[in-house]
Amino acid sequence: MREESQEVSQAALFHGPNSPWEIRTAQRRTPENSEILVKVLLCSICGSDLHTICGRRHAHTPAILGHEIVGQIVQFGPLAPRTDLAGNHLNIDDRIVWTIVANCGKCFFCQHDLPQKCIQGYKYGHQQVQNDSAWHGGFASHCTLMAGTHIVKLPEEIDERSAGPLSCATATIAAAIRTANLVGQETILILGAGMLGLTACAFAHEQSPRNIVCIERDTHRRQLAKQFGAMSTAEPNSMTLDPNDSIIPYGFDVVLECSGTNDGALEALRLARTGGRIILVGAVFPSHPAPIVLETIVRKQLSIHGVHNYQSQDLLAAVEFMTQHHRDFPFAQLIEHCYGLEDIQRAINSAQDPRNIRVAIRP
Numbered sequence: 508m509r510e511e512s513q514e515v516s517q518a519a520l521f522h523g524p525n526s527p528w529e530i531r532t533a534q535r536r537t538p539e540n541s542e543i544l545v546k547v548l549l550c551s552i553c554g555s556d557l558h559t560i561c562g563r564r565h566a567h568t569p570a571i572l573g574h575e576i577v578g579q580i581v582q583f584g585p586l587a588p589r590t591d592l593a594g595n596h597l598n599i600d601d602r603i604v605w606t607i608v609a610n611c612g613k614c615f616f617c618q619h620d621l622p623q624k625c626i627q628g629y630k631y632g633h634q635q636v637q638n639d640s641a642w643h644g645g646f647a648s649h650c651t652l653m654a655g656t657h658i659v660k661l662p663e664e665i666d667e668r669s670a671g672p673l674s675c676a677t678a679t680i681a682a683a684i685r686t687a688n689l690v691g692q693e694t695i696l697i698l699g700a701g702m703l704g705l706t707a708c709a710f711a712h713e714q715s716p717r718n719i720v721c722i723e724r725d726t727h728r729r730q731l732a733k734q735f736g737a738m739s740t741a742e743p744n745s746m747t748l749d750p751n752d753s754i755i756p757y758g759f760d761v762v763l764e765c766s767g768t769n770d771g772a773l774e775a776l777r778l779a780r781t782g783g784r785i786i787l788v789g790a791v792f793p794s795h796p797a798p799i800v801l802e803t804i805v806r807k808q809l810s811i812h813g814v815h816n817y818q819s820q821d822l823l824a825a826v827e828f829m830t831q832h833h834r835d836f837p838f839a840q841l842i843e844h845c846y847g848l849e850d851i852q853r854a855i856n857s858a859q860d861p862r863n864i865r866v867a868i869r870p
C-alpha cells in the first residue's frame with residue numbers, strides 16, 4: 508500500500524477565483540513531534556469549498572482547499588497520538604477521518620465547548636500555504652495532521668464515498684441533531700436537500716419522529732430526500748398550516764434549516780410551531796440581510812440556534828451513525844463522480860452542477 512519509492516507529494520493550489528489551479532510537487536514531509544502524515548484517499552468537494560472558489564467567501568492564497576478528507580496513515584511523528592477518539596489503537600495504513608479544526612484545548616472557546624472556534628485553531632483545507640511541505644488540505648496527495656487534531660478510525664465496511672463528508676457535513680448534522688435535542692414523536696421540518704439536508708433527514712429518521720418533511724426546490728433532490736428518510740416532501744412556499752391537520756396542525760416542533768438561503772430561514776420562522784426550535788445550519792457565507800419580523804420570534808416563543816462545525820464528540824457520533832446506517836441510506840451513491848488531482852477544474856465544474864450532491868477528488 509505504501510509508496511516508499513516516490514518520496515514526493517502533489518497538491519492542487521488555489522490562487523483565487525478565476526485563476527488557474529497549479530499542480531505543485533514537493534518533497535514529502537517527514538512528520539515531526541505530534542504530526543501524522545496521511546495519504547489522502549478521497550476528498551469530497553464541500554459547498555463551502557465552492558463558496559471560496561467562486562469568491563463568495565474570501566480565502567488567503569495560495570491555499571490547498573478540501574476538508575472532507577478520508578486519509579490513510581503513512582507515518583507517525585515521534586510524539587503523535589496512537590489512539591483515536593473511541594480509544595482504538597492507531598496503526599500505519601489505518602483509514603481515518605479527523606476534526607476539521609485542530610484546537611489548543613486551553614483557550615476561552617476550547618474551555619467553553621466551542622473547540623471549532625479555538626483562538627489558535629487551525630482549520631484544514633481553509634488556510635494559506637505557508638511552506639512547501641507542510642500541507643493541510645484535501646486537494647493533495649498527502650496531508651499533515653497537527654497537534655490538537657482528533658482522529659476517528661474508520662471501520663472496514665464503510666465505503667470511502669460515504670466517509671468523505673464525515674468530517675464536515677455529517678459531523679455538523681450530528682451537532683445540529685444534538686442541539687435540537689429531539690425527544691421522539693416530534694414533527695421535524697428539514698429545509699434543503701443537499702448533503703446537509705439529506706444527512707439531516709437520515710439522522711432525524713433514526714430519532715423516532717412523528718413526521719419528517721423536507722422542503723426542496725429541485726425534483727431530483729426531493730426524490731433523494733425520501734430515500735434518506737423524509738416521509739413527505741414539498742416545494743418551497745407551498746406548505747400551508749392547517750389546524751385540522753391531524754399530524755402538523757400548528758407547525759413543526761423542530762426545523763433544521765440546511766438550505767443556507769434567506770428564503771429557507773423565513774420558511775423556518777413561518778412553519779415552526781409556537782414554542783418550536785429552529786436550528787440554522789446552512790448559511791455559511793455572507794448574504795443580504797433577511798427581512799425578519801422580530802415579533803414573530805417573540806410571540807411564537809421560538810428558540811433559534813446557529814450551529815457551525817462541531818465538537819470532537821460529534822465527529823465520533825457521525826462515524827458511529829455511518830457505521831450503523833450506511834446500508835439504510837444510499838450515502839455512497841451521493842458521490843457519483845471522482846476525479847484525479849490533475850482534473851481538479853473538471854471536478855469543480857462537475858461539483859457546481861446542482862444534479863451532483865457531491866463530487867470527489869481521488870488524488
Ligand SMILES: [Zn+2]
Nearest residue numbers: 553555675676
Ligand atoms: Zn465543509
Ligand SMILES: [Zn+2]
Nearest residue numbers: 611614617625
Ligand atoms: Zn483553543
